[in-house]
Amino acid sequence: MTGVPASAAGGSARANGAAAAPAGASSTKAPVKGMGVSGAGATGTGVSGPAAVADEATGAQTEAKPARGGKIAAAAVNQAxxxxxxxxxxxxxxxxxxxxxxxxxxxxxxxxxxxxxxWAAFAIAMITDLFDGHLARTYNLVTDFGKIADPIADKAIMGAALICLSGLGDLPWWVTGVILGRELGITLLRFLVIRYGVIPASRGGKLKTLTQGVAVGMYVLALTGWLATLRFWVMAAAVVLTVATGLDYVRQAIVLRRQGIAERRAALQESEG
Incomplete structure (x- = not known):
């Protein structure tokens, strides 16, 4: 049998141990706990002191922390x-x-x-309505003020135009009532179901807004002849779209509420089980 010197064997064992130590350092949690470092786990969560620095060096936490801080900083900038x-x-x-x-x-x-x-003032208001929302979403300029003021401004200019036209006798009051009633009703409905989710704006809703703007703008102008007849049909289309999209939003709200209730019941049953 070939004899191996004890010093050589011990040296190789120490060398192997030294070489293996770095590879297993990140997964060796028991010695760390024995040294009194708080928190131990495979992910290193809750570890304080040098262990926490080592875990951050892996990128697991360093990626999460800047992302969270970046969102907070961005929100602070937007709100400011x-x-x-x-x-x-x-x-x-x-x-x-x-x-x-x-x-x-x-x-x-x-x-x-x-x-x-x-009409020029009304047209400027309608055009700015198209641009401000686009700018806010594209350049991350969304603020709490904009979320509140934008829908108020939209309904204020449209409501003012409709009420003025009906007050002057150019537009039947029932048309004003249908349009304004739908806008206020859908806004209230959104608030009622917001706990279950957000009802997204549909293409029909955007087409409705465009048709309403064109129709009301044509009524604001003192049109005569065939243009006066044309504006009647444009307004009729706007009323139809107003009612149809309103009913569709009601349907979406009902579905959203049912889904939200079902998800809550499922989560409750899972937690109890």
Whole structure:
């Protein structure tokens, strides 16, 4: 039998142990616990001191912490920058509402020149409505002020136009009631089911908004002849879309509520079981 010197064997054993130690250092948790370091687990969560630094070096936590901090910092910046382009356009739309009403009712409300100026104010409000939301989403300019003020500005300019037109006798009151009732009702419905989820804006809803804007704009102008007949049919299409999309939102709200209730019951049964 070939004899191996004891010193050589011991040296190789020590060498193997030294070489194996770095490879198993990250997974050797028992000695760390024995040394009094708090928290031990395969993921290293809750480990304080040098162990926590070692775990962060792996990238598992260093990736999560900057991401979380980045979101908080971005939210802080967004909330602080209320005076951004999107919000300024929303504020402009709010300021246009009283100006539009004044122009619409000037000189009895039937002067073509004043009605043309009122149409210009209404058109600017509708155009800014298209741009402010797009800018806010594209450039991450969404703020709490914008979330509240934007829908208010939308409904304020449309409601002011409809009420003025009906007050002047250019538009039946039932049309104003249907459009405004639908807008207010859907807004309330969104708040009622928000605990279960958010009802997304549909293509039909966007088409409805566009058709309403065109129809009301045509009624604001003092049109005669075939254009006056055309605006009647455009408004009729707007009313149909208003009712149809309103019913669709009600359907979505019912489905969303049922799904939310079912998910909560399933989660409760799972927790109890």
């Amino acid at each position: 920058s209320v005076w951004n382009v999107a919000n300024l356009l929303t504020m402009l739309r709010l300021l246009l509402v009283p100006g539009f009403v004044a122009l619409m009712l000037a000189d009895g409300g039937y002067d073509p020149a004043w009605r043309s100026l009122a």
